[in-house]
Amino acid sequence: LTFLGIESSCDDTAAAVVRHVPGAAAQILASVVDGQVALHAPFGGVVPELAARAHAERLDFCVERALAEAGVSLSDLDGIAVTAGPGLIGGVLSGVMCAKGIAAGTGLPLVGVNHLAGHALTPRLTDGLAFPYLMLLVSGGHCQFLRVAGVEDYTRLGGSIDDAPGEAFDKVAKLLGLPQPGGPAVEAAAKTGDARRFALPRPLLDRPGCDMSFSGLKTAVLRTRDRLAADQGGLHLQDRADICAGFQAAVADVLGEKTRRALDLAPVTGFAVAGGVAANSAIRAVLETVCLAKGVPFLAPPLRLCTDNAAMIAWAGIERFRAGARDGMDLMARPRWPLDTTSPALLGFGK
Ligand code: ATP
Ligand code: FE
Numbered sequence: 472l473t474f475l476g477i478e479s480s481c482d483d484t485a486a487a488v489v490r491h492v493p494g495a496a497a498q499i500l501a502s503v504v505d506g507q508v509a510l511h512a513p514f515g516g517v518v519p520e521l522a523a524r525a526h527a528e529r530l531d532f533c534v535e536r537a538l539a540e541a542g543v544s545l546s547d548l549d550g551i552a553v554t555a556g557p558g559l560i561g562g563v564l565s566g567v568m569c570a571k572g573i574a575a576g577t578g579l580p581l582v583g584v585n586h587l588a589g590h591a592l593t594p595r596l597t598d599g600l601a602f603p604y605l606m607l608l609v610s611g612g613h614c615q616f617l618r619v620a621g622v623e624d625y626t627r628l629g630g631s632i633d634d635a636p637g638e639a640f641d642k643v644a645k646l647l648g649l650p651q652p653g654g655p656a657v658e659a660a661a662k663t664g665d666a667r668r669f670a671l672p673r674p675l676l677d678r679p680g681c682d683m684s685f686s687g688l689k690t691a692v693l694r695t696r697d698r699l700a701a702d703q704g705g706l707h708l709q710d711r712a713d714i715c716a717g718f719q720a721a722v723a724d725v726l727g728e729k730t731r732r733a734l735d736l737a738p739v740t741g742f743a744v745a746g747g748v749a750a751n752s753a754i755r756a757v758l759e760t761v762c763l764a765k766g767v768p769f770l771a772p773p774l775r776l777c778t779d780n781a782a783m784i785a786w787a788g789i790e791r792f793r794a795g796a797r798d799g800m801d802l803m804a805r806p807r808w809p810l811d812t813t814s815p816a817l818l819g820f821g822k
Contacts, residue, residue: 472549472792473500475573476785477534479526479566480558480586481612482507482517485781486533488541488548489596491789497596500541502775502782503533523561530569537781545577552788555583555798556805563804571800582788583798587810589783591619594743596786597772605739605767607730607758610746610778611637611652616681616733617811622790627811628733629681636722637748639685643692643718647711657715658751664709664716669695671721673728681733688721719753727757734765741768745777 472492478485487502507525511517538544553570556563567583574581590608594600603620605628615630634642637654644653649660671691674684692714699710734742742762748754755771762769776782 472789473543473547474582474785474788474792475534475537475548475551476584476781476783476788477530477551477553477566477570478586478589478779478781478784479530479562479569480554480556481562481779482511482522483779484526484529484533485779485784486530486537487781487785488537488543489782489785489789491786496599497786497789499596499782500543501537501539502780503537503540504775504780505529505533517559519559519561522559523565526562526565530565534569534573545573545579548577548579550580550582550788550792552582552584552784552791553802554586554589554784555802556585556808558586558806560804560806563806567802567804571802575800580792581798581800581802582791582796583802584784584787584791585808585810586784587613587617587808588622588625589787590745591617591625591810592622592787592790593745593772593776593783594741594770595790596783597776598770600743600770601740603737603739604741604743605730605733607726607733607742607744608746609636609726609744609748609754611635611641613746614683614685615811616729618737618739622794625810628736629683629729631683631685632675633684633686634689636685636726637746639689639718639722640748642689643715646689646693646696647706647714649711649715652747654747654751657719658753660712660715661719661753662712664712664714666713666716666720668713669717671695671717673721673724676725676728679732681729681736683725683729685722685725688718692718719751723751723754723757726754727761730758730761731765734761734767739767741770743770743772745772747778749777750774
């Protein structure tokens, strides 16, 4: 099966071609990602209307480039997969309209994909991981544990009750006068820091379950900064490094402990991370250690497949198509689309 994937739910316009021959590893024939960082930079955040216009303008180009790079034409495809939500509705609509147009013009089957399912099924695209596995989605906008037991079978085991970790990294960077995106800047500063100098909180560690909280940690960083500034009239380079190291260690501790608990809830074939925060090597190391101690294989897909891309959408489309899913011209773009069905039975067990 060869599928075209289209993704436009946030600030990346993406198109990809993925081929899967049963019994063999999936092949990403092309994956084009056209980011909008420069477009939104002056506003300090993604502006939905600007994003939607840019998607509408760039989608055709991205699709053409993906097909050209893959060396296939529309007649070589078996279907079209598109992110139908959740996300910024103008962007999702642009993608869905583009996919419907191609489907109508070619007669190819259309499959709508949940963006989070795209992330969640990525370990099967990269490593052919068997169900059921545990997934930690950690990015600027998401933070949740998902037990993935089938193409349409997701259980949310817990997640952040406030900020996502990536958002916390970005805010901490802002507080310390470091550049955006904050994650890489904080990680770099932390390299020369002493994580034990400042006692930063590990929110919700004292409570059972897999829920997390990161906004209190950010407030603790703010207080530490202000106290240092008041005491010594400003922040030295070493202070910054120590705060970054302490903050990063606190996030890693929380994610590590909650991963340990999530792994105890039910048996899995492996544990995989996705999202921009998965790029953090200190966090990766903690998660890997937790998995090693539990004897669970640890998977970290390459970063370009951890962040938003269309290869994961094409792949999720192939998986849904094989499971019999087909969408028609009535496919809706959905701003909200929860993936998870919280299973009380699963959550009650193992605590
Ligand atoms: P989503 O796609 O879930 O809506 P997003 O677009 O913010 O959110 P990503 O592109 O996956 O998601 O991730 C970006 C986030 O990852 C940013 O908040 C960034 O600071 C964070 N990040 C990137 N690299 C690192 C790193 N090395 N350490 C920590 N955080 C990082
Ligand atoms: Fe995403």
